[in-house]
Amino acid sequence: MQRDKTALNQPAIQRSRPTELTRGEPKMELLRELVAHLRQNRTLLLEEWVARIAEAQLLTAMTEEEIFAEATLVYDSYFAALETGTFEALQAYARNLSERIIPRGVETHEVVGIVLLLRDVLARSLFAKYQTDFEKLNRILDAYEPAANRVANTVAVGFVQERERVIRQQQEAIRELSTPVLQVRERLLILPIIGVIDPMRARQLTEQLLRGIRTNRAKVVVIDITGVAAMDVTVANHLVQTVEASRLLGATVIVTGLSPEIAQTLVTIGVDLGKMNTVGDLQGGIEQAERLLGYKVVNPELGPGKAG
Amino acid sequence: MQVPILKQGGVLIATIQAALSDADLLELRTALVQQVVRYRSSGVIVDVTAMDVMDSFASRTLLEISHMIRLRGAATVIVGIQPEVAFAMVQLGLTLEDIPTALDLEEGLAYLQQKARSIN
Numbered sequence: 001m002q003r004d005k006t007a008l009n010q011p012a013i014q015r016s017r018p019t020e021l022t023r024g025e026p027k028m029e030l031l032r033e034l035v036a037h038l039r040q041n042r043t044l045l046l047e048e049w050v051a052r053i054a055e056a057q058l059l060t061a062m063t064e065e066e067i068f069a070e071a072t073l074v075y076d077s078y079f080a081a082l083e084t085g086t087f088e089a090l091q092a093y094a095r096n097l098s099e100r101i102i103p104r105g106v107e108t109h110e111v112v113g114i115v116l117l118l119r120d121v122l123a124r125s126l127f128a129k130y131q132t133d134f135e136k137l138n139r140i141l142d143a144y145e146p147a148a149n150r151v152a153n154t155v156a157v158g159f160v161q162e163r164e165r166v167i168r169q170q171q172e173a174i175r176e177l178s179t180p181v182l183q184v185r186e187r188l189l190i191l192p193i194i195g196v197i198d199p200m201r202a203r204q205l206t207e208q209l210l211r212g213i214r215t216n217r218a219k220v221v222v223i224d225i226t227g228v229a230a231m232d233v234t235v236a237n238h239l240v241q242t243v244e245a246s247r248l249l250g251a252t253v254i255v256t257g258l259s260p261e262i263a264q265t266l267v268t269i270g271v272d273l274g275k276m277n278t279v280g281d282l283q284g285g286i287e288q289a290e291r292l293l294g295y296k297v298v299n300p301e302l303g304p305g306k307a308g
Numbered sequence: 309m310q311v312p313i314l315k316q317g318g319v320l321i322a323t324i325q326a327a328l329s330d331a332d333l334l335e336l337r338t339a340l341v342q343q344v345v346r347y348r349s350s351g352v353i354v355d356v357t358a359m360d361v362m363d364s365f366a367s368r369t370l371l372e373i374s375h376m377i378r379l380r381g382a383a384t385v386i387v388g389i390q391p392e393v394a395f396a397m398v399q400l401g402l403t404l405e406d407i408p409t410a411l412d413l414e415e416g417l418a419y420l421q422q423k424a425r426s427i428n
Binding site: 250 | 387389391394410
């Protein structure tokens with residue numbers, strides 16, 4: 001993490017150097033020389049890089065061949081970016097790469113790690129090449145470092161952005177899936193709730209339920225919370241408020257499947273139990289709702305009055 | 309703005325058509341409590357469909373109307389509370405406890421009829 005930070009900070013330091021102003025034509029030439037060097041030693045440097053990735057135990061989710069193939073692509077876009085000075089192609093590649101590797105569980109630190117490794121490998125090769133000419137080495141590094149840091153930056157940011165996009169997409173999908181208001185009979189709705197309820201979801205549930213009561217002209221609603229393991233005080237209060245608001249719309253709410261933990265929470269916040277209509281399980285809740293609505297379920301084989 | 313009160317069989321129907329001032333609400337209370345006995349009505353329906361805000365004074369007045377009418381021998385139903393209004397009321401703690409509520413006028417009438425049947 002420490003290395004990662006210095007990598008991001010370096011361009012700023014570079015820019016503040018006064019030599020920046022005198023650089024112009026020569027810098028382009030240096031970059032060209034650099035790119036030529038990278039192209040010449042492509043296979044060698046690539047192998048070195050892949051070896052260092054394996055050594056650092058990064059990208060363990062991928063096979064060696066895959067790592068090599070990806071590394072080749074990264075390497076080529078890397079010096080294409082150095083050569084042209086434009087980062088759009090690299091950005092697009094980084095996004096594309098992230099799309100492929102995120103589902104396989106590749107972590108941010110791994111992506112940042114391999115890009116920094118490449119930077120180190122290339123820097124080492126420059127040291128080795130120009131060790132006799134310290135002056136030249138300095139100038140080459142001056143040209144190389146800002147570009148290399150920007151490349152590292154671009155790839156890392158691309159990865160994180162893609163990751164965030166995936167997370168946002170999934171959140172949206174969950175939100176859409178999470179609140180079905182279903183009509184089981186004329187004037188009877190059920191609202192099965194599964195999973196964790198946060199205040200945001202609670203608000204959405206209430207909204208959907210109240211709207212559902214109005215559009216379906218419901219008289220009885222069964223809220224089944226068997227699939228909710230626990231809820232905090234805020235959400236429990238919200239549930240009670242939902243029950244009361246539904247009553248104001250003229251609907252009776254039956255809450256079913258309260259877990260012991262939720263029962264405890266409700267008792268702790270001191271719910272007026274006269275207002276809460278609770279039944280042990282969903283079946284019992286639906287049966288009570290049917291009674292309230294005057295339905296009678298009859299199994300014709302058993303004769304009237306035996307079932308339901 | 310005055311609230312029209314219609315007589316429909318044994319039921320009085322007061323339909324609030326716009327936002328009411330506190331004075332209007334008190335006037336409505338007086339009128340309903342007087343007329344419920346004059347017309348020998350067994351039920352009163354207050355339709356609040358058009359109200360998009362329900363403050364504490366309004367809901368307290370509804371509560372008073374309901375209690376006074378019960379003392380005058382009839383039942384009250386509040387109908388047509390909008391979903392958003394309902395939730396806002398609950399959050400303010402205005403739950404209109406022990407007043408019957410119904411989805412709309414039709415439901416309110418059905419409720420009162422059923423109640424009348426169960427008494428007879």
